[in-house]
Amino acid sequence: MISFTNKLTSSSFRVFFTLLLLSCFHVFGSSSPAGQKEADALLKWKASLDDQTQSFLSSWDGNGHCNWTGIICDKSTSVSRLNLSSSGLKGTLHGFNFSTFPKLTVLDLSSNYLSGTIPSDVGNLSRLTYLDLSSNYLFGEIPASIGNLTNLLILYLYKNSLSGSIPQQIGMLKSLNRLALTENNLVGFLPPSIGNLANLSYLYLYSNNISGSIPKEIGMLGSLEVLYLNNNSLIGEIPASIGVKYPRRF
Ligand SMILES: *[C@@H]1O[C@H](CO)[C@@H](O)[C@H](O)[C@H]1NC(C)=O
Ligand SMILES: *[C@@H]1O[C@H](CO)[C@@H](O)[C@H](O)[C@H]1NC(C)=O
Ligand SMILES: *[C@@H]1O[C@H](CO)[C@@H](O)[C@H](O)[C@H]1NC(C)=O
Ligand SMILES: *[C@@H]1O[C@H](CO)[C@@H](O)[C@H](O)[C@H]1NC(C)=O
Ligand SMILES: *[C@@H]1O[C@H](CO)[C@@H](O)[C@H](O)[C@H]1NC(C)=O
Ligand SMILES: *[C@@H]1O[C@H](CO)[C@@H](O)[C@H](O)[C@H]1NC(C)=O
Ligand SMILES: *[C@@H]1O[C@H](CO)[C@@H](O)[C@H](O)[C@H]1NC(C)=O
Ligand SMILES: *[C@@H]1O[C@H](CO)[C@@H](O)[C@H](O)[C@H]1NC(C)=O
Numbered sequence: 001m002i003s004f005t006n007k008l009t010s011s012s013f014r015v016f017f018t019l020l021l022l023s024c025f026h027v028f029g030s031s032s033p034a035g036q037k038e039a040d041a042l043l044k045w046k047a048s049l050d051d052q053t054q055s056f057l058s059s060w061d062g063n064g065h066c067n068w069t070g071i072i073c074d075k076s077t078s079v080s081r082l083n084l085s086s087s088g089l090k091g092t093l094h095g096f097n098f099s100t101f102p103k104l105t106v107l108d109l110s111s112n113y114l115s116g117t118i119p120s121d122v123g124n125l126s127r128l129t130y131l132d133l134s135s136n137y138l139f140g141e142i143p144a145s146i147g148n149l150t151n152l153l154i155l156y157l158y159k160n161s162l163s164g165s166i167p168q169q170i171g172m173l174k175s176l177n178r179l180a181l182t183e184n185n186l187v188g189f190l191p192p193s194i195g196n197l198a199n200l201s202y203l204y205l206y207s208n209n210i211s212g213s214i215p216k217e218i219g220m221l222g223s224l225e226v227l228y229l230n231n232n233s234l235i236g237e238i239p240a241s242i243g244v245k246y247p248r249r250f
Contacts, residue, residue: 032076032077032078034076034077034078035065035066035073035076035077035078037100038065038078038079038100038101039065041096041097041100041101042060042065042068042071042079043060044095044097045095045096045097046060047095048091048092048094048095049089049090049091049095050090050091052088052090053087053088053089053090053091056069056087056088056089057069065077065079066079069084069087070082070083070084070087074103076103078101078102078103079101079103079104080103080104080105080106081104081105081106081107081108082101082104082106082107082108082109083106083108084108084109084112085108085109085110085111085112085132086110086111086112087112088112088113089109089112089113089114090112090113090114091113091114091115092114092115092116092117093109093114093116093117093118093119093122093138094116094117094119096119097121098119098121098122098123098124098125099121099124101125102126102127103127104125104127104128105127105128105129105130105151106128106129106130107125107128107130107131107132107133108130108132109132109133109136110132110133110134110135110136110156111134111135111136112135112136113136113137114133114136114137114138115136115137115138115139116138116139116140117138117139117140117141118133118138118140118142118143118146118157118162119143120143120144120145121145122143122145122146122149123143123145123146123147123148123149124145124148125149126148126149126150126151127151128149128151128152129151129152129153129154129175130152130153130154131149131152131154131155131156132154132156133156133157133160134156134157134158134159134160134180135158135159135160136159136160137160137161138157138160138161138162139160139161139162139163140162140163140164141162141163141164141165141167142157142162142164142166142167142170142181142186143167144167144168144169145169146167146169146170146173147167147169147170147171147172147173148169148172149173150172150173150174150175151175152173152175152176153175153176153177153178154176154177154178155173155176155178155179155180156178156180157180157181157184158180158181158182158183158184158204159182159183159184160183160184161184161185162181162184162185162186163184163185163186163187164186164187164188165186165187165188165189165191165210166181166186166188166190166191166194166205166210167191168191168193169193170191170193170194170197171191171192171193171194171195171196171197172193172196173197174196174197174198174199175199176197176199176200177199177200177201177202177223178200178201178202179197179200179202179203179204180202180204181204181205181208182204182205182206182207182208182228183206183207183208184207184208185208185209186205186208186209186210187208187209187210187211188210188211188212189210189211189212189215190205190210190212190214190215190218190229190234191215192215192216192217193217194215194217194218194221195215195217195218195219195220195221196217196220197221198220198221198222198223199223200221200223200224201223201224201225201226202225202226203221203224203226203227203228204226204228205228205229205232206228206229206230206231206232207230207231207232208231208232209232209233210229210232210233210234211232211233211234211235212234212235212236213234213235213236213237213239214229214234214236214238214239214242215239216239216240216241217241218239218241218242219239219240219241219242220241
């Protein structure tokens with residue numbers, strides 16, 4: 001009799017715990033602990049943005065962040081893509097915790113009203129292949145840490161108010177296919193390290209105030225198809241090395 005009661009108790013406990021577990025998964029929308037960290041970080045960033053932006057992000061409400069506007073997760077419920085292009089976002093990137101998204105491969109925040117500087121923590125997004133912050137109101141320098149994003153294929157920072165010179169670390173982005181920094185206030189020399197970008201097809205730098213001569217290393221860009229350097233303060237000759245691969249356009 002006693003043993004029967006015990007069995008009953010233990011099996012009802014099992015049912016109870018199963019229900020408890022199920023209700024947990026229901027509440028958190030199948031987020032793993034790492035996923036929950038990402039959801040918290042996203043909510044923190046949302047809270048730092050202006051009120052109108054927060055109402056645009058009304059789907060960001062704590063239930064299963066993989067289903068939120070602009071977010072795509074991988075199988076482990078880690079954020080792999082964040083695309084809020086043309087979403088009327090107003091605010092800065094400073095409330096965004098770049099250290100919380102180890103699986104992020106695509107970050108597209110183009111065509112918004114983001115202002116402030118590009119935090120150097122952006123260099124912590126080690127898996128990033130696509131970074132588009134174009135057509136915003138970002139100012140300050142391009143952080144040197146951008147050179148740590150060695151998996152980048154696409155880097156678009158055009159149409160902002162970025163100043164300072166192009167960091168020499170840009171040459172560390174060995175996989176880069178497209179680089180567009182046009183329509184900013186960039187000054188200084190075009191770093192010779194640009195010649196390291198063996199896979200670069202598109203190099204758009206027009207409408208800045210880049211000075212000095214065009215480094216001869218530009219001739220090392222064996223994959224270059226399109227090059228725009230117009231409307232800068234470049235001087236000197238067009239390096240003969242550039243003719244080796246005959247880019248289609250200038
Ligand atoms: C995702 O959101 C849509 C509406 O935005 C809803 O219909 C759907 O049930 C949600 N899916 C999950 C798994 O929460
Ligand atoms: C982001 O979404 C927009 C449309 O909402 C789309 O045009 C764009 O290609 C997307 N970006 C990426 C990197 O997929
Ligand atoms: C950012 O996220 C990392 C990893 O999740 C965490 O250790 C750190 O404390 C967070 N930073 C802030 C400012 O919340
Ligand atoms: C993030 O980047 C900063 C430099 O901007 C660095 O000091 C910090 O250690 C990085 N954090 C992680 C978790 O990689
Ligand atoms: C970038 O890498 C360098 C070492 O190569 C390291 O010192 C620096 O902290 C890294 N920065 C970020 C933002 O990860
Ligand atoms: C450059 O592109 C080629 C062909 O697409 C690819 O095989 C190679 O791995 C790329 N190199 C780098 C450093 O990404
Ligand atoms: C040249 O670039 C400056 C910014 O450096 C911009 O204000 C101006 O409109 C550009 N001119 C042309 C003709 O594109
Ligand atoms: C461009 O930079 C040069 C110095 O390199 C400066 O004399 C000139 O005024 C700048 N032009 C603009 C439009 O800012």
